[in-house]
Amino acid sequence: MTTTPRIALGALLDRSREVITSLQEPNGAYPASPSFSAYRGYCWFRDGAFIADGVSSAGEADSATAFFDWCAMVIAKHSTRIDDIVSAAAAGTPLPDEQMLPARFTFDGGLGADDWWDFQLDGYGTWLWAAAEHAERHGIDVAPWRDAAALTVDYLLSSWDRPCFDWWEEHSEGVHGSTLGCVAAGLAAAARAGLVDGERAERARHGAEQVVARLLNDATSDGHLVKWVGSVEVDGSLSALIAPLGVIGATSAIAEATRRRVSEHLESGGGVHRFRADTFYGGGRWPLLSCFLGLAYAAAGDVTEARRLLDWAASTADDEGMLPEQVDGDLSAPEYQQEWLDRWGPVATPLLWSHAMLLRLAAELGVEQAEVSA
Ligand code: BGC
DSSP: OOSOOSSOHHHHHHHHHHHHHHHSOTTSOOOSSSSOTTTTTEEEHHHHHHHHHHHHHTTOHHHHHHHHHHHHHHHHHTHHHHHHHHHHHHTTOOOOGGGSOOSEEETTSOOOSSOOOOOOOHHHHHHHHHHHHHHHHHTOOOGGGHHHHHHHHHHHHHHTTSOOOOTTSOOTTOOBHHHHHHHHHHHHHHHHTTSSOHHHHHHHHHHHHHHHHHHHHHSEETTEEOSBTTOOOOOGGGHHHHTTSOSSOTTSHHHHHHHHHHHHHHEETTEEESOTTOOGGGTOEEHHHHHHHHHHHHHTTOHHHHHHHHHHHHHTOOTTSOOOSOBOSSOSOGGGHHHHHHHHOSOOSSOHHHHHHHHHHHHHTTOOHHHHHO
16 A cells, blocks of 8 residues: 555545535435445444544534434434433343444434444444534534433443443453543533533533543553553554543643554554454554544644644545545455455445544644645
8 A cells, every 4th residue: 555645635635525425314324334235224323423523623514413413313212212221220230232222223213124233332422522522613502412412421321331342343341442432522522512411411520530530540551541441452443532532631641652552553654453453354454543543643743643644544545535444455364354355345435434534634634625735
């Protein structure tokens, strides 16, 4: 993989906005990847929240607002289930993983008929965080999202310390650093932005502090954040806790050590692997993770490093300006690549989350379309 772009950065940023807004459903749902066999027809809370944050930062406010409307619709649709989960947890008889909220929904807010690695908590924190950021960025009234935010806060407070699948839909036995970070960011942001108020806001604030304490006490090793409680490894998703989520101060010693470790252990030529033992499609490098690492560097003032990572992510676009989920070359486990190609077909392209992260990092660096295409 060279870093010679097939398409100029300015044109790619325009294309990214267009890919996301044109593929968004009329009710606000974002398909993760429109034609990829295993993702077709579903919208993830995690992907969607970061996609909305990306387009919000790029000026597509209406698209992001529509996504949060969709989240609110979905949460309302499953409110009875949330009430049951919260009551069972309060009674000391938590419901089994299969009855917890899923990672993804069909566009109409249904559960879908396909099996999935569904119990993942992070997206419920991430949508609250992204909605708060969006409202603050564009001066948007959060009133339409308050009922859903209250249900989501109650859900997270009832269940945040449970093991669940991670960002990569693996290791359901673990309590994951990135999941804790997303939950903490969401609880804190919901209270800060008035998505919840009164006594619930107090509980959200206190809950966020508890989650951060758990993260810092139990999900670190050798001064850096780790993949899950008990691990010594990093995961590419941990960069997000530094920025954009801001759970860890960007110039703190732990942020510095986490960036260094991710760069040393997972980055190669600007591309970032998910984790060392990754075998999915042979374990390639993910442009969206380069952008998260770039955001973490930018937040600490290292714009040179951030720009290097942005340029690598941009270089992964194909001739049509489509960004993939991951690229091959420099695979961690090449012997597994064919198995995934046979199972699910070529790597998901376009992946809307990749496009969104490019927009988000470009906005952070002040890389405007006019500047780069001039
Ligand atoms: C990734 C998830 C992502 C999903 C949809 C999976 O392969 O591991 O993080 O949410 O694809 O993009």
